Amino acid sequence: MPMETFNDLLAFFAVARAGSFTRAAAQLRVSQPALSYTVRALEGKLGVRLLTRNTRGAAPTEAFRRSRRNLLRR
Numbered sequence: 185m186p187m188e189t190f191n192d193l194l195a196f197f198a199v200a201r202a203g204s205f206t207r208a209a210a211q212l213r214v215s216q217p218a219l220s221y222t223v224r225a226l227e228g229k230l231g232v233r234l235l236t237r238n239t240r241g242a243a244p245t246e247a248f249r250r251s252r253r254n255l256l257r258r
Contacts, residue, residue: 192226195219196234200248204241 195212199219202208209216227234232251235242 189226189229192222192229195222196226199223199235199242200244203243205237 195208198208198212199205202211205216205220205223209219212219223235232247233245234248236245
């Protein structure tokens with residue numbers, strides 16, 4: 185896995201864990217717009233929406249949860 189993709193995944197998991205782009209950006213010490221761009225780019229590469237976004241934060245989508253369950257079964 186290329187390092188860029190690995191870093192993108194770390195960014196995604198930070199947002200999913202924090203429940204917010206703002207909190208995750210602070211934890212990672214990057215700007216919120218840069219983190220948002222990184223996660224959107226990852227979603228574009230994978231062709232699937234990983235996070236639902238709203239004014240209160242972000243949460244993993246059902247599509248991500250299903251994919252995660254399928255991977256864990258293997």
